[in-house]
Amino acid sequence: MGVMPSLRYLVRELSGKDLISTLEWSDEEIDIALKLAAEFKQLANYYGVEAIPKVLERKVFYMLFFAPSTRTRAAFESGMYFLGGHAAYIDATTTRMAFGKQEKAGEAVKDVAAMYDLYGHGLGIRILDKAIDYLYGVGNAYIREMARAAKIPVINMADDMFHPTQGLADIFSFIERFGDPQGKKYVIMWAYSPEIRGWCSPQEDMILFPRFGVDVVIARPPGFDLDPKLVEKAKELAKEHGGSLEVTDNLQEALRGAHAVFPRNWATPTLVQVGYSKFKDEELKIYEKYKNWKVTRELMDLMDKRGVLMHVLPIFRGYEADEDVIDDPKRSIIYEQAENGLWTKMAVLALTMYGVK
Numbered sequence: 001m002g003v004m005p006s007l008r009y010l011v012r013e014l015s016g017k018d019l020i021s022t023l024e025w026s027d028e029e030i031d032i033a034l035k036l037a038a039e040f041k042q043l044a045n046y047y048g049v050e051a052i053p054k055v056l057e058r059k060v061f062y063m064l065f066f067a068p069s070t071r072t073r074a075a076f077e078s079g080m081y082f083l084g085g086h087a088a089y090i091d092a093t094t095t096r097m098a099f100g101k102q103e104k105a106g107e108a109v110k111d112v113a114a115m116y117d118l119y120g121h122g123l124g125i126r127i128l129d130k131a132i133d134y135l136y137g138v139g140n141a142y143i144r145e146m147a148r149a150a151k152i153p154v155i156n157m158a159d160d161m162f163h164p165t166q167g168l169a170d171i172f173s174f175i176e177r178f179g180d181p182q183g184k185k186y187v188i189m190w191a192y193s194p195e196i197r198g199w200c201s202p203q204e205d206m207i208l209f210p211r212f213g214v215d216v217v218i219a220r221p222p223g224f225d226l227d228p229k230l231v232e233k234a235k236e237l238a239k240e241h242g243g244s245l246e247v248t249d250n251l252q253e254a255l256r257g258a259h260a261v262f263p264r265n266w267a268t269p270t271l272v273q274v275g276y277s278k279f280k281d282e283e284l285k286i287y288e289k290y291k292n293w294k295v296t297r298e299l300m301d302l303m304d305k306r307g308v309l310m311h312v313l314p315i316f317r318g319y320e321a322d323e324d325v326i327d328d329p330k331r332s333i334i335y336e337q338a339e340n341g342l343w344t345k346m347a348v349l350a351l352t353m354y355g356v357k
């Protein structure tokens, strides 16, 4: 790869590798992805995107979407173009697959995987929320089934458990803002919204940030626990990397001295077990008790004086955070984070697809 000759060895190692969860990438591999993302960003900032080497020329990345997207689709599409290749958007409901439709019979996953192997060089899949009735594990299992069948790298573009390329953008943005992440405090906070959200983004950051020595706090009302196995895993990773993971329902204490807060709605464990179709109304009644779980100016004042609002977006304005905080250029880095999503996705594309024939 023309970009970082010293990294050729690792680039070869990553070629063809899936990214379904960052848990399956080593610290070194994640570091390579972040370094390459920084390199792309620098090149684009100094010389324009024309300066980015076209390392994926004539390569095709298929993007299979079972759920909507504003950023992920756009960033992957631009990213493939900047790298000299092509991204093909596929609305899963327009394919021959039965998943998510009324039809009982449809094309087998292994046959679909074989087609993308024949025509392309990488496959991204997004499957979560209403596409799977919010049932925990269903989307991730589907992506893993496709990855077992496909020879080309499979990239998780968000499922019900993980959002790895988002996590990379989040930690990239945190480091970009604060430098050495060791000992910095990141609060992942449940926030009220009338729109029910899945667990992928809070869980992704919960397992990724501790690997950088960050002190992560999950602040949520009682009854909003995330996957206990992943909480344990995050604690283990924190111990190994000199960070920490704490779960609390004391929001004020959580925010005291924090460097960043990510306020985000997520479903209760009951909803993700029973399903959105059966539990939605009950779920929204539970939320009514916690309408004050929102980032306000007063809460921001409890944070470190450099403390910022972070969010994967979409953010629900006036619900998850007040407008004046969201639009404060000194205390909100949500658009920088979205931009970094482009560079980190490009790094993942380049690293995993470069050597695919």
Ligand code: CP
Binding pocket: 068, 069, 070, 071, 072, 073, 158, 166, 312, 313, 314
């Ligand atoms: N952050 C993110 O995944 O945004 P989209 O859902 O718009 O792709």
